[in-house]
Amino acid sequence: MSPPRESERIAKCNLSITKSYRRLRNTGNTCFLNVTIQCLGAIDEVSQVHFLTKKSTTQDRLWDCVKELQEPGTAYMPTPLIQRIPDLIRHKAGDPADAHKLLIALINDVSEPISQLFQGQMTSTIKCSSCDSTTSRTNITQDISLHIEEDASSSLEERLNDFFQQETLEGAIAYWCDTCQKPCRATKTLLYTRTPTILIVHLKRLILGKKIQQHIPFDITLNLEPYITLGNPPIQDMKLIGIISHQGTKDNGHYTAMTKK
Ligand SMILES: [Zn+2]
Numbered sequence: 164m165s166p167p168r169e170s171e172r173i174a175k176c177n178l179s180i181t182k183s184y185r186r187l188r189n190t191g192n193t194c195f196l197n198v199t200i201q202c203l204g205a206i207d208e209v210s211q212v213h214f215l216t217k218k219s220t221t222q223d224r225l226w227d228c229v230k231e232l233q234e235p236g237t238a239y240m241p242t243p244l245i246q247r248i249p250d251l252i253r254h255k256a257g258d259p260a261d262a263h264k265l266l267i268a269l270i271n272d273v274s275e276p277i278s279q280l281f282q283g284q285m286t287s288t289i290k291c292s293s294c295d296s297t298t299s300r301t302n303i304t305q306d307i308s309l310h311i312e313e314d315a316s317s318s319l320e321e322r323l324n325d326f327f328q329q330e331t332l333e334g335a336i337a338y339w340c341d342t343c344q345k346p347c348r349a350t351k352t353l354l355y356t357r358t359p360t361i362l363i364v365h366l367k368r369l370i371l372g373k374k375i376q377q378h379i380p381f382d383i384t385l386n387l388e389p390y391i392t393l394g395n396p397p398i399q400d401m402k403l404i405g406i407i408s409h410q411g412t413k414d415n416g417h418y419t420a421m422t423k424k
Pocket residue numbers: 291292293294295296340341342343344347
């Protein structure tokens with residue numbers, strides 16, 4: 164395996180800003196929408212889907228944008244989609260537009276089959292260290308949000324590994340065991356019971372009133388095999404489709420996207 168920095172260089176070579184497709188016009192602080200459309204449009208399962216509705220839903224208008232981008236021509240203005248989702252586009256002064264929030268809101272505003280692409284299922288299991296009893300809770304996921312620390316050079320893979328690390332519940336956060344009827348030391352494990360077709364990884368750069376600019380090395384493939392429950396069939400590595408990045412500070416800046424096509 165290549166070292167992370169080398170991997171990122173390769174990733175940059177393999178991912179290029181779309182040259183043969185139409186670009187999107189910024190209609191005034193809408194770069195966060197444009198990069199979201201660009202990345203969604205780079206997903207084959209999104210760009211190849213066909214709808215037969217009356218062009219009035221968010222999904223239809225999003226799909227129209229994706230189709231327009233595949234045609235030659237001057238920069239496209241995604242006005243029909245903007246008119247459909249005014250509440251998602253509007254943002255208060257001092258509250259910078261957030262492409263990740265918009266992406267999740269858009270996914271929640273579209274229907275199957277697109278919404279299903281991003282859905283995974285994770286199960287959290289707590290095991291009491293005193294009586295070995297276990298309790299499990301299963302949740303639907305749409306993304307993974309990873310913490311970033313300043314002055315740390317961990318790669319994306321290492322952050323992901325930390326996210327799925329077994330946690331010990333003890334002391335102030337001890338687990339109340341219904342069997343033992345007292346707070347007990349316990350272990351908490353988080354695993355995928357179903358991985359999504361398309362995984363969104365969000366790096367939490369805006370935190371505690373500041374933006375963490377720390378570089379996070381990454382590879383163009385991601386192995387989720389260590390994070391799925393036992394008994395699940397083997398899964399293929401995830402391949403990088405696109406990156407949305409923000410240049411600037413916590414208060415202002417500009418979003419750009421790189422996609423595989
Ligand atoms: Zn117990």
